[in-house]
Amino acid sequence: MKQVKKENLPTKMCSVCNRPFTWRKKWEKNWQDVKYCSDKCRGNNKGGETQGLAFVQRVL
Ligand SMILES: [Zn+2]
Numbered sequence: 001m002k003q004v005k006k007e008n009l010p011t012k013m014c015s016v017c018n019r020p021f022t023w024r025k026k027w028e029k030n031w032q033d034v035k036y037c038s039d040k041c042r043g044n045n046k047g048g049e050t051q052g053l054a055f056v057q058r059v060l
Pocket residue numbers: 014015016017018019036037038041
């Protein structure tokens with residue numbers, strides 16, 4: 001049986017898909033700035049968080 005100590009790692013909510021994601025080694029230097037669970041979600045949110053959405057609404 002493998003036991004992973006996930007509870008020791010910090011988690012955040014993704015701004016795009018609203019799912020929790022867990023700290024990863026690659027984020028150790030900028031964890032406080034991480035807002036997306038993956039590059040895919042980051043790509044879905046071009047132009048910055050709610051500003052991007054407001055821009056889209058204005059264009060439509
Ligand atoms: Zn996400």
